């Protein structure tokens with residue numbers, strides 16, 4: 001056989017013909033290297049243990065001797081079921097295997113066989129996926145199972161991979177010994193052998209650790225190097241602000257900032273005063289006080305003589321923000337304007353003029369703000385709320401408005417690990433504590449047929465002057481149906497609460513009606529607001545203490561959490577009632593989790609487990625690289641380690657000069673992370 005190289009085509013392997021080649025290609029395997037990276041997706045535990053130790057339904061391997069002749073039953077032309085009695089470790093058990101009739105003649109009484117499959121403890125039956133004559137051929141405890149396609153089978157793949165492994169051609173070692181020693185990681189070659197032919201659970205674990213760490217380290221080196229390069233190339237004139245510029249403002253607030261708010265503000269101020277453009281994500285649960293932090297930063301920028309814009313996804317939210325910011329800024333004589341799609345032409349002209357000549361320092365609005373026609377005199381800082389609702393295009397448009405410092409706020413409590421990967425080139429600040437004195441929202445899960453009792457509760461709460469939200473089911477396929485639901489529930493509730501003011505808010509209402517409803521709820525004139533999920537983002541009514549979510553199982557955990565965050569904003573005890581009767585286990589699980597925790601970060605982790613990262617972030621914008629083995633959710637500790645290591649390496653002299661790091665440096669060179677080309 002010819003000597004194999006990593007790039008040698010698979011057809012050079014013994015036993016790979018034209019047809020097999022096609023099946024391999026379908027798995028993305030063209031070369032020997034591809035074959036090496038075709039890693040088992042699981043391992044069968046073929047460790048042999050006594051029958052009495054096996055758990056019900058466990059994957060198990062039994063070795064024993066055949067007792068009496070095997071029985072075969074055929075059904076149809078191709079299907080059959082073979083069963084035999086096996087004597088193993090003093091026990092007589094039954095082995096069942098499908099479509100192995102061809103083995104029948106080999107399975108004479110007293111023949112030794114090895115069977116691996118699922119153990120039914122109650123019936124003493126092993127349903128075998130593998131049935132081999134003889135003792136187990138290897139002493140290995142784990143047998144790899146590979147993804148296959150077409151006519152391929154796992155054992156063939158195993159053979160071909162063995163051929164490549166025997167030639168000892170491996171992908172180059174990129175991790176220097178110093179790093180491998182630090183974490184006791186095997187070399188690349190050793191790791192790949194162990195992944196395909198594990199000797200022990202420990203060897204397998206170490207091999208995995210090695211590959212995962214390398215993937216994360218290279219990824220982190222790349223995004224961090226890219227970030228540094230971009231900072232170099234986009235050097236900015238630092239804003240002329242002192243570290244204490246926000247002090248008068250923060251001191252005039254009716255409360256003191258939480259520790260986390262202060263830390264985040266400090267990080268933002270450092271960016272503003274640095275000679276690079278801020279590109280920062282401010283993450284914090286609903287009600288954690290992001291808006292206040294944003295206001296402090298805006299104040300600092302305005303006091304340095306620049307303009308600042310706050311962009312939010314909905315008109316309602318824009319109006320709310322404008323109002324609360326105006327309260328903050330009014331005492332300082334700072335001019336603020338609100339600009340949305342429904343701003344009247346005359347007012348719009350006024351605003352444009354004010355922005356162009358600099359009399360307006362703070363502008364709040366929807367994405368109408370970033371239209372080309374909106375002129376700024378000197379835009380220093382742009383803040384976007386609920387940044388995940390804005391696309392890449394809108395962010396780019398922003399940069400074209402004079403490339404201001406950018407702060408993105410989100411209430412989606414993305415787990416830190418995921419934030420690192422998803423927003424790779426952004427810095428992240430987290431507000432991970434709620435202002436003190438705030439009580440956790442008490443959460444209950446009840447069946448929908450309890451609606452009337454829930455309404456009794458609402459009546460009691462509203463009679464003491466508090467307010468309630470009732471959120472309608474979300475039916476993704478049709479906004480029309482969402483609206484119908486809201487309209488019906490609203491009518492029903494009006495009959496149940498004839499003496500109360502029950503309002504309605506949904507996306508199809510004219511802007512004035514939306515604003516009217518929101519206004520009257522904010523002012524406390526309205527007792528109950530029946531709404532679709534338009535209230536999801538940002539709305540702040542401290543007097544609202546009850547949140548009822550109809551058909552709650554239709555929402556994901558993160559969304560439920562967002563909705564629940566609408567209450568519990570004042571000093572009073574608040575309640576969240578989930579009305580739902582989920583049929584699926586995940587649905588029930590979600591309801592349970594909601595009643596158990598109010599910590600957004602825990603909920604986000606759970607959501608991630610139940611739904612996967614793509615779902616949480618929106619597949620397209622998740623920006624998650626394709627790792628071979630690494631999983632940012634499950635391997636988050638390794639990711640964090642790699643992140644710190646990458647940063648230290650890039651800071652160190654030896655990384656840039658020592659021969660040990662050449663492979664990693666080359667990696668950066670090739671991906672364009674140092675030359676400042678775009679990351680893929």
Ligand code: ADP
Nearest residue numbers: 255256257258285286287288289290291292435
């Ligand atoms: P977010 O934007 O993160 O949802 P907000 O900034 O709107 O949160 O704050 C929610 C409410 O909490 C507001 O009424 C705000 O005035 C109040 N708040 C913010 N920070 C504090 C604090 N440190 N102490 C007390 N109340 C605070």
Ligand code: MG
Nearest residue numbers: 290291385538
């Ligand atoms: Mg907010």
